[in-house]
Amino acid sequence: MTKKVGKQTFKPSSPPVIISTAAVSGPFEGQGPLGKYMDHVYTDVTAGERSFEGAEKEMMTNACFTCLNKAGKSPPEVDIFLSGDLLNQTITSGFSALELAIPYLGIYGACSTSAEGLALAAMLVDGGFAGLVLAAASSHNSTAERQYRYPTEYGVQRKPTAQWTVTGSGAALVAPAGQGPVITYVTVGKVTDLGIKDPLNLGAAMAPAAALTMIQHFADTGHGPEYYDLIVTGDLGKFGHEMAVKLAVSRGGFDLGKNYRDCGLMIYDTEKQDVHSGGSGCAASAIVTYGYIYKKLLKKEFNKVLLVATGALHSPTSSQQGGNIPGIAHAVSIEMT
Amino acid sequence: MIEFQTYLYAFLVGGAICALGQLILDFTTLTTGHVLSGFTVAGGILGGLGVYDKLIKFAGAGATMPISSFGNALVQGAISEAQRNGIIGVLTGMFELTSTGITAAIIFGFLTAVVFDPKG
Numbered sequence: 001m002t003k004k005v006g007k008q009t010f011k012p013s014s015p016p017v018i019i020s021t022a023a024v025s026g027p028f029e030g031q032g033p034l035g036k037y038m039d040h041v042y043t044d045v046t047a048g049e050r051s052f053e054g055a056e057k058e059m060m061t062n063a064c065f066t067c068l069n070k071a072g073k074s075p076p077e078v079d080i081f082l083s084g085d086l087l088n089q090t091i092t093s094g095f096s097a098l099e100l101a102i103p104y105l106g107i108y109g110a111c112s113t114s115a116e117g118l119a120l121a122a123m124l125v126d127g128g129f130a131g132l133v134l135a136a137a138s139s140h141n142s143t144a145e146r147q148y149r150y151p152t153e154y155g156v157q158r159k160p161t162a163q164w165t166v167t168g169s170g171a172a173l174v175a176p177a178g179q180g181p182v183i184t185y186v187t188v189g190k191v192t193d194l195g196i197k198d199p200l201n202l203g204a205a206m207a208p209a210a211a212l213t214m215i216q217h218f219a220d221t222g223h224g225p226e227y228y229d230l231i232v233t234g235d236l237g238k239f240g241h242e243m244a245v246k247l248a249v250s251r252g253g254f255d256l257g258k259n260y261r262d263c264g265l266m267i268y269d270t271e272k273q274d275v276h277s278g279g280s281g282c283a284a285s286a287i288v289t290y291g292y293i294y295k296k297l298l299k300k301e302f303n304k305v306l307l308v309a310t311g312a313l314h315s316p317t318s319s320q321q322g323g324n325i326p327g328i329a330h331a332v333s334i335e336m337t
Numbered sequence: 338m339i340e341f342q343t344y345l346y347a348f349l350v351g352g353a354i355c356a357l358g359q360l361i362l363d364f365t366t367l368t369t370g371h372v373l374s375g376f377t378v379a380g381g382i383l384g385g386l387g388v389y390d391k392l393i394k395f396a397g398a399g400a401t402m403p404i405s406s407f408g409n410a411l412v413q414g415a416i417s418e419a420q421r422n423g424i425i426g427v428l429t430g431m432f433e434l435t436s437t438g439i440t441a442a443i444i445f446g447f448l449t450a451v452v453f454d455p456k457g
Contacts, residue, residue: 152457197366198366201366
């Protein structure tokens with residue numbers, strides 16, 4: 001029997017449990033409004049490593065081990081490690097998997113990787129293939145800015161629409177049963193292209209994908225936006241957030257309401273921290289969800305949360321060749337029962 | 338003797354070139370890379386037409402400091418060497434006037450890397 005409901009949504013027959021999460025961040029994120037929800041805040045963006053790539057790997061490994069420790073589990077007990085990041089050949093994930101020594105499946109959904117990992121973990125667990133799945137995602141400002149834009153030391157002037165890549169990593173441990181919030185629905189997004197070409201305005205490139213995934217999620221499940229205490233998109237930033245609100249009205253005919261927020265806007269104090277349009281990167285949704293939202297769910301301050309992580313599926317080469325920036329968004333419904 | 342007006346013209350012309358670059362960055366989707374290469378090529382074209390040297394006479398450092406001056410210097414080097422040695426001079430003369438700037442960039446880049454160990 002298929003577990004598919006509607007066109008793009010999957011409903012686990014026995015909702016898998018997120019038994020533990022961990023989030024670590026760089027110092028700049030630590031100074032933001034959600035800094036106190038991080039399990040560890042590094043005092044230096046190099047995290048004591050020789051390179052920024054080394055620092056990102058240290059952060060992901062730390063997030064994974066912290067997540068396992070909190071649940072009282074060790075790496076050999078975990079069946080599958082699902083992870084992705086923004087670097088070429090997703091080296092952060094691969095090198096972290098080497099250290100963890102857990103059977104590893106690398107994933108890439110750009111900044112939507114956190115939700116992609118969580119969605120796949122839920123499916124693997126509910127499908128009966130795995131008893132314990134660890135899902136992680138990371139990004140680092142200095143590695144991602146170099147990968148997608150310019151090396152940070154070049155000191156290029158940033159546009160108002162530009163976003164600030166979040167430094168940090170988040171991990172979640174998914175099991176068939178246990179204490180914690182459960183994953184009730186997974187909506188897998190379609191790649192959407194509205195012709196945006198500007199790599200300095202990724203929020204606008206991803207907003208249509210976010211809006212369409214939300215519209216489809218609500219159509220498939222029969223729930224409306226009011227069903228959730230909190231709907232969060234991954235990293236649309238200020239401009240993308242406004243655009244998603246408008247698109248939800250024009251394309252879906254509903255108001256997302258004041259419960260709709262964006263991880264990229266939550267992580268920084270946009271008044272005091274000079275991040276322009278907000279945060280971006282895999283870590284934006286990962287550390288907000290696995291740091292802040294998870295803890296709020298455990299305290300029952302949130303009961304129903306819809307995570308809609310968004311990703312821009314371009315490469316620097318495709319942008320330089322004048323290609324559009326297609327976007328994607330995956331939605332995961334997390335509920336405290 | 339340099340007259341006071343030269344300072345004023347340098348300020349105005351140099352400022353205008355930079356302001357143009359800023360306007361392009363703010364109001365188009367072009368990047369800093371486009372502005373850099375665009376201004377270099379524009380300086381080269383104006384240099385080839387003999388306009389840029391007049392601008393330098395008029396505004397001094399206001400015209401020599403922006404990257405457009407680099408394009409002009411590339412073209413001026415090529416033209417003067419071509420006049421002396423024929424068409425092959427275009428190739429040999431291209432870096433004649435600009436070699437100082439290019440070498441300085443390499444040397445100072447090297448020294449900075451040695452001292453600061455950049456990671457970005």
